[in-house]
Amino acid sequence: MKRHQYRADALIEVLHKAQELYGHLTEDRLLAIAHSLHLPPSRVYGVATFYHFFSLTPQGEHSCTVCLGTACYVKGAMELLATLETESGLRAGSTSADGKLSLLTARCLGACGIAPAVIVDGNVAGHADPEVMRARVRALLDED
Amino acid sequence: MGLSDYIIMRELNFPDINRFERYCQVGGWEAYRTAVKEQTPATIVQMVKEAGLRGRGGAGFPTGIKWSFLPKDVFPRYLLCNCDESEPGTFNNHQIIDRNPHQLIEGVALSAYAIECHTAYIYMRGEFAAAALTLEQAIDEAYRAGLLGKNILGTGYDLDIYVHRGAGAYICGEETALMESLEGKIGQPRLKPPFPAVAGLYGKPTIINNVETLANVPRIVEKGVAWYRSHGTEKSPGTKCFSLSGHVNRPGNYELPFGVPLRELIESPEYGGGMKGSRPIKIIIPGGASAPWLTAKHLDVPLDYEGVAAAGSMLGSGAVIVLNDTVKAPHVAYKMDEFFKHESCGKCTPCREGTHWLVKVLHRLAEEGHAEPDDIPTLHGIYRQMAGNCFCLLGESAVMPIKSALELFPEEFEAIIKASNERHQRNGAHAIPLRVS
Numbered sequence: 001m002k003r004h005q006y007r008a009d010a011l012i013e014v015l016h017k018a019q020e021l022y023g024h025l026t027e028d029r030l031l032a033i034a035h036s037l038h039l040p041p042s043r044v045y046g047v048a049t050f051y052h053f054f055s056l057t058p059q060g061e062h063s064c065t066v067c068l069g070t071a072c073y074v075k076g077a078m079e080l081l082a083t084l085e086t087e088s089g090l091r092a093g094s095t096s097a098d099g100k101l102s103l104l105t106a107r108c109l110g111a112c113g114i115a116p117a118v119i120v121d122g123n124v125a126g127h128a129d130p131e132v133m134r135a136r137v138r139a140l141l142d143e144d
Numbered sequence: 145m146g147l148s149d150y151i152i153m154r155e156l157n158f159p160d161i162n163r164f165e166r167y168c169q170v171g172g173w174e175a176y177r178t179a180v181k182e183q184t185p186a187t188i189v190q191m192v193k194e195a196g197l198r199g200r201g202g203a204g205f206p207t208g209i210k211w212s213f214l215p216k217d218v219f220p221r222y223l224l225c226n227c228d229e230s231e232p233g234t235f236n237n238h239q240i241i242d243r244n245p246h247q248l249i250e251g252v253a254l255s256a257y258a259i260e261c262h263t264a265y266i267y268m269r270g271e272f273a274a275a276a277l278t279l280e281q282a283i284d285e286a287y288r289a290g291l292l293g294k295n296i297l298g299t300g301y302d303l304d305i306y307v308h309r310g311a312g313a314y315i316c317g318e319e320t321a322l323m324e325s326l327e328g329k330i331g332q333p334r335l336k337p338p339f340p341a342v343a344g345l346y347g348k349p350t351i352i353n354n355v356e357t358l359a360n361v362p363r364i365v366e367k368g369v370a371w372y373r374s375h376g377t378e379k380s381p382g383t384k385c386f387s388l389s390g391h392v393n394r395p396g397n398y399e400l401p402f403g404v405p406l407r408e409l410i411e412s413p414e415y416g417g418g419m420k421g422s423r424p425i426k427i428i429i430p431g432g433a434s435a436p437w438l439t440a441k442h443l444d445v446p447l448d449y450e451g452v453a454a455a456g457s458m459l460g461s462g463a464v465i466v467l468n469d470t471v472k473a474p475h476v477a478y479k480m481d482e483f484f485k486h487e488s489c490g491k492c493t494p495c496r497e498g499t500h501w502l503v504k505v506l507h508r509l510a511e512e513g514h515a516e517p518d519d520i521p522t523l524h525g526i527y528r529q530m531a532g533n534c535f536c537l538l539g540e541s542a543v544m545p546i547k548s549a550l551e552l553f554p555e556e557f558e559a560i561i562k563a564s565n566e567r568h569q570r571n572g573a574h575a576i577p578l579r580v581s
């Protein structure tokens with residue numbers, strides 16, 4: 001926050017940083033941010049919930065995001081997601097009980113040329129094959 | 145017809161073009177050096193105007209004219225580069241930045257010089273974290289070379305470029321929502337007028353251009369208007385980077401001059417390479433999810449703003465999605481409207497409620513197969529209440545998939561309704577009928 005000189009218009013950058021440091025945003029942290037940027041808590045909460053990037057719940061150690069954009073959809077993203085849901089026993093958008101894996105979906109990753117696309121821990125995997133992805137998800141879940 | 149000289153995707157085969165020195169070796173930053181030292185800002189605006197450069201973000205508005213809307217002698221003013229590329233099917237901005245970041249930065253710097261502003265922001269989509277880093281490194285290199293910062297090349301001109309990361313919201317690609325987001329607020333669009341050129345970021349005059357638009361500027365300044373106009377058509381000069389995706393053999397970004405027929409992009413072995421498994425084309429979406437659909441009979445439509453508009457669609461961001469006969473129109477419309485529902489910012493009622501209801505009806509109809517006899521009039525009714533009544537273009541765009549699907553493939557909706565009806569009748573066959581017909 002110091003880097004942004006406590007400017008109110010740096011709110012999004014500050015939230016980015018906070019999420020990077022702590023993994024997710026809690027109400028306490030949002031209150032603290034509101035206090036130091038001299039913003040009403042409603043504004044901070046509003047911004048944090050408006051943008052899909054920010055999360056108010058803890059995320060898993062690993063993440064697997066399946067793109068459901070138009071190009072990925074026609075290339076079988078739904079079957080891919082169903083495979084991964086069955087394999088991990090998670091519903092899309094949830095995190096496993098042991099905090100190992102979050103299975104997420106995205107509306108469009110902007111990687112339509114390599115559809116269907118999946119992001120595993122920040123790395124984009126193009127032309128994702130359900131069987132290969134199933135093995136990767138299994139490996140993430142079984143990891144100690 | 146291959147391009148001998150690319151404009152937007154220039155020198156991509158030149159190794160390490162993303163390094164500053166390498167970009168300079170192929171004449172990079174030269175246009176900017178000359179411009180700042182020898183040319184007046186007005187000359188550059190005039191060149192861009194004469195070159196007929198049109199905004200590549202979707203609307204195709206002439207860039208030079210947009211620049212001249214700035215009120216005189218009102219400072220500070222801002223230049224924003226819109227890289228919130230989130231339209232389903234669009235993926236060329238990302239590639240420009242990843243492969244050749246200096247070209248964009250030079251474009252931003254030149255344009256900032258032309259409109260006499262001293263602060264430029266590049267608004268990156270939150271998901272492009274890696275690309276944002278690439279861009280920041282490239283900007284640092286330019287600072288070190290004295291091309292950005294204070295008193296550039298001893299001319300007394302100052303310019304700072306900042307990269308701002310968004311946080312995952314499609315609506316922030318709308319120019320006024322982008323400014324709101326840049327100010328650290330919820331990205332909801334503002335009422336226009338006042339237009340951004342008059343009162344934009346922090347209430348100051350602001351110009352917003354797309355990445356691809358700005359990437360054109362260095363070449364226009366370097367090689368001149370006549371050279372630029374030798375590409376493309378009279379009304380849409382230059383080239384366009386088309387993002388081809390869907391059921392084609394070779395999806396990817398292809399730069400073509402405006403006016404090339406759709407057929408060439410899809411079928412030429414140089415570009416799309418034809419349809420996968422040689423299946424017939426069913427739907428062509430020529431400009432991202434917001435564009436009305438075309439079909440196989442439109443293959444000879446020339447890809448320029450006028451040609452696609454004459455065929456009843458829009459070129460938009462140049463994201464061509466081609467779908468074959470295995471997809472069902474109601475399902476595609478459902479998936480696309482689900483996107484718009486998810487991304488609706490919630491500011492105006494027609495969009496917030498309209499997208500919601502469209503998705504509800506389409507989900508029941510397309511996903512679950514439970515259709516009501518009057519679903520088609522219901523869907524028509526919902527989108528008609530949205531069209532023309534939304535605050536910004538997001539809601540208007542959400543109308544397009546369902547409207548196109550209903551217009552082009554009504555029989556598919558009818559078939560679902562018929563099958564559903566028959567099932568319902570069978571279900572009730574063993575019970576006392578409620579309605580005697």
